[in-house]
Amino acid sequence: MTFEPLRILLVEDDFFIAETLAREIRAEGDAVVGPFSDIHEAIQYVGLVQAAILDVLVQDETSFSLADSLIYHEVPFIFLTDSDPRLIPVRFADRHIYAKPSPATPLLHDLHQQHRAIVSQDGTNLEAAVIEMIHRARDLMPNEQSADRIVEGTLLRAIAETKDNRMEDDIRAYMLSLLYDEYRQRGRLCLQ
Template identity: 50%
Template sequence: MTEQALKILVVEVDFLVAQKLANEIRARGDEVIGPFAHASDAIARLDSVQAAILDVRVQDGTIFPVADTLISSGIPFVLLTAYDHRHIPNRFHGHGIYSKPSSALPLLDNLHREHDLIARHHETDMAVVVLKVLERARGMMPDGGSAERMVEAVLVEAIAEAERGRRPDDLRAWLMTLLDREFAQRGRMHLH
């Protein structure tokens, strides 16, 4: 058992796999939120989780909207898939991707390690937040140079907004939102 028990969201479409994961999570001393087979059910519970194990394919499509929300919230997660890992968008490649079936133990080790790393670094620490934004940008862009150019544009925009009096309560979430907007509006511009 780890030092701190985590509340772990489980989204898994296969009932037997979900039950096996839930049992292994509880045996390790963590709390299970779920399991759910629909992304919509999982989204309703995101405010009460500290980590997540997500099946890529769920009954209402893919789990990617849930994963995006977890990234924005700074909540660690791992993905489970029975498909080729190449079908998973690049923005998720910085997170653990495991082939099904998988024992819960390596997944839990990954989640606890990520959670502990986040806990050691306060999310208001600018250096840590910028590194997390850069990590996410590297998952969105095809190379490090384009990711760095995109993060630079985000930081310039953040400074401009701060000078206009915008002071976010959650620095990390705010910068992640600016990153998403920059990628959607001008992502291609940063490729050269």
């Protein structure tokens, strides 16, 4: 399967831990949204991310309301804590908890696995795949017109490959890999 970078919400109020994690996440190829040291500020980005790393205690608040919002939006997340993990409510019993400080690699591995599991449940929905491609292209490109050209090129390529019976079972992953390939081949020219 082709590597798909994720937009990861990072909520951590310890400056050094937050900066270290953000640097390591970017080095692994994912994008960091944040880091945030305020739950109320971070919650505004829930619909714009694909995964999250949440410090359990941020300033004087817990991140549990943010975790509830992530669950509602089907965004995978993990908790970080330097406190007793038993303080986390039972409703999050199925969520993974890591001790602070932790290196980013195992956290990212966990988040990517969770994300793939969610996506594979809806991997055959072509309409959802095209809508996600449009959003991703608009994140990559400087304007809607250039994003639409990249999506159009991707769709034309997918149609051609479908005629050759090369379409894979996971349509979403396949279409996104074609999109990123189209961006590598033609999209960067639009940015120059």
